[in-house]
């Protein structure tokens with residue numbers, strides 16, 4: 001069921017939405033200069049639309065416009081609380097739809113969904129150099145001083 005606000009709408013991704021989601025997903029992967037295979041894209045979509053999946057996705061756009069953005073999130077157990085936490089994994093708005101509040105609405109929508117699912121916190125990260133996204137993030141959240149470390153692991157054989 002779409003949630004309409006004055007200037008934007010949001011809706012949970014459903015199986016019929018793959019054709020709207022996939023070009024945005026691919027543009028988002030290009031933005032991050034990452035080569036995501038078709039197999040991974042299929043798997044990601046199946047997690048998004050899977051019943052009882054911890055992965056969710058909101059789609060959104062400017063009112064009276066097409067779907068023009070998405071936010072993917074993961075609800076996971078959280079060792080510092082008896083309640084789960086929500087990680088905002090991916091956020092993207094089509095270039096021609098930017099600056100109209102869609103990104104802000106998507107974050108708000110994920111926040112509402114995290115509250116609905118009993119999460120104790122919503123959090124995310126971005127590149128230090130992503131000035132545009134950080135302007136939005138600085139307006140809706142508080143930056144902390146954690147730094148990310150990564151150990152690449154190969155897939156089990």
Ligand SMILES: CC(C)(COP(=O)(O)OP(=O)(O)OC[C@H]1O[C@@H](n2cnc3c(N)ncnc32)[C@H](O)[C@@H]1OP(=O)(O)O)[C@@H](O)C(=O)NCCC(=O)NCCS
Pocket residue numbers: 031091092093094097098099100101102103104105125126127130132133135136137139
């Ligand atoms: C980051 C992104 C999702 C923002 O989406 P958006 O729909 O344009 O964001 P909004 O219109 O809701 O903007 C909200 C605020 O962000 C800031 N902002 C957004 N675009 C901006 C721009 N091009 N220049 C300066 N500030 C900008 C403004 O402060 C704006 O506040 P305002 O509404 O009070 O003016 C979009 O730019 C995007 O998809 N970028 C590429 C992918 C990306 O960086 N994703 C995030 C990865 S962590």
